[in-house]
Amino acid sequence: MIRISEKLRLQVAQNADFKCEYCLTPEFFLATTFHIDHIRSVKHGGKTILRNLAYACPHCNQNKGSDIASYSNDDEIVRLFNPRIDFWIEHFEVLSDGTIASLSSIGEATINTLRFNQLERIIFRKSLIEIGVIS
Ligand SMILES: [Zn+2]
Known part of the structure; x- marks a missing residue:
């Protein structure tokens, strides 16, 4: 720890912004x-500095663990979304039914690994x- x-x-x-x-x-x-x-997890050489730290809900944090990459649906290894260098809206889209859709392979790998679309998370x-909190 x-x-x-x-x-x-x-x-x-x-x-x-507490999100x-x-x-x-x-x-x-x-x-x-x-x-x-x-x-970038400590296991993979990530440092405890502002640029490498992200605010994360327990669901995302626990599902991400020390992962830094995953597989896309095309079986390519793809790094996960990095909130310091990536723009959220280029990789994800919130749909009116509560799911988050991917707009890129990074989005795809991140949605799957962090389990954005677990049923209880979609309902919430x-x-x-x-x-009107999320649009
Ligand atoms: Zn989250």
Whole structure:
């Protein structure tokens, strides 16, 4: 377990506007504490510095684990979405039914690995769409 100072943790959270940087769920609506994710995991040489840290909901963080890449539907190895260098809207799209669709192979690999479209997450996301929190 890597120790992350409260100051650094707050900086990551504020930079992310208190939303999961992978699935965009706002922390306020999930009755749990969000995690600080190492985008490039420590196992793969990632450092505990602001540029390598992302604010992540527990679902995304636990499903990502130390992964940095996965397979696309075409069996190509593809790196996962990196919120520091990638633009979310170039890789993902929220559909009105609450699912997140991929717009790229990076999006595809990330959706599958982080399990964005687990049933309970879709249902929760759909309710956030209905109350206007996510559009
Ligand atoms: Zn998330």
